[in-house]
Amino acid sequence: MKKTITLGKGLSYLLMITFTLLTIIPLTWMILSAFKPHALIVRHPLSPPVSWYIENFTLAWTQGHLGIYFINSTIYSLVATFFTVLFAMSSGYALSKFHYKSSRFVSLLYTLGLLITVHSVIVPLFIMETKLGLSNTRLGVILPYIAFGLPFQVFLATTYIKGIPDAMQESAIIDGADFIQIFLRIIIPVATPIISTMFIYTFLGNWNEFILVLTLTSDLTVRSLPVGINSFAGGMSRDYGLQFAALVIGTVPMIIFYLIFKDKIAQGFAAGALKE
Secondary structure (H helix, E strand, O other): OHHHHHHHHHHHHHHHHHHHHHHHHHHHHHHHHOOOOHHHHHHOOOOOOOOOOOHHHHHHHHHOOHHHHHHHHHHHHHHHHHHHHHHHHHHHHHHHHOOOOOHHHHHHHHHHHOOOOHHHHHHHHHHHHHHHOOOOOHHHHHHHHHHHHHHHHHHHHHHHHHOOOHHHHHHHHHOOOOHHHHHHHHHHHHOHHHHHHHHHHHHHHHHHOOHHHHHHOOOHHHOOHHHHHHHHHOOOOOOHHHHHHHHHHHHHHHHHHHHHHHHHHHHHHHHHHHHO
């Protein structure tokens, strides 16, 4: 029995080490290649940089207009994430605590939203936004971000808020609080762990989103960072050094963001599990 446990633990460690290496090695290679000129990358793709070639980053930032794309991605991610979390928490509170007859039906609609992918509705979405005059605008990007982010976030919020004792709401009502006050002063503070998790995951998803911005926008001034980075792989440039530098500019901030808030993510899901 003890040998079986030891063997299982060894296989688990081997699997985790393999997965870690498959993640770290390509990432390290990408970062090192960003500091190499194009010619050296072509001749010696696996060798480390002889000297730190910083020009790749300056040229990628200026020639590729990454500053504008970075600002757009920040705006899209922050605004869409804020409203997604706000609407999800409001819906989760209503669906879990108000006990309307239509609560199950509304919950079912949100659940069905999980089955709808961006690719399945991108063409009618583009036609609809064109007719409404929302195509090629920041609002036309933010609204779909919120819509596609809501189903899963409502599921998380509803599951968590169900675990909050009804006695807390009943006591507040006896003290004269209305539902808005209960939501702001009781539900939101108690649900801080899951709100942190929802915010981080939604923000990361919005930051990395590609197909919506590529389809719904054509003006460079409203496009996001992933779309801007993609332009380095097309007709604008064949310089591998610039491509790697652009990838580093888009990837490293998200890695830092995740490393800073990874504990919040774990705490949010652990708290959600305990509530359930």
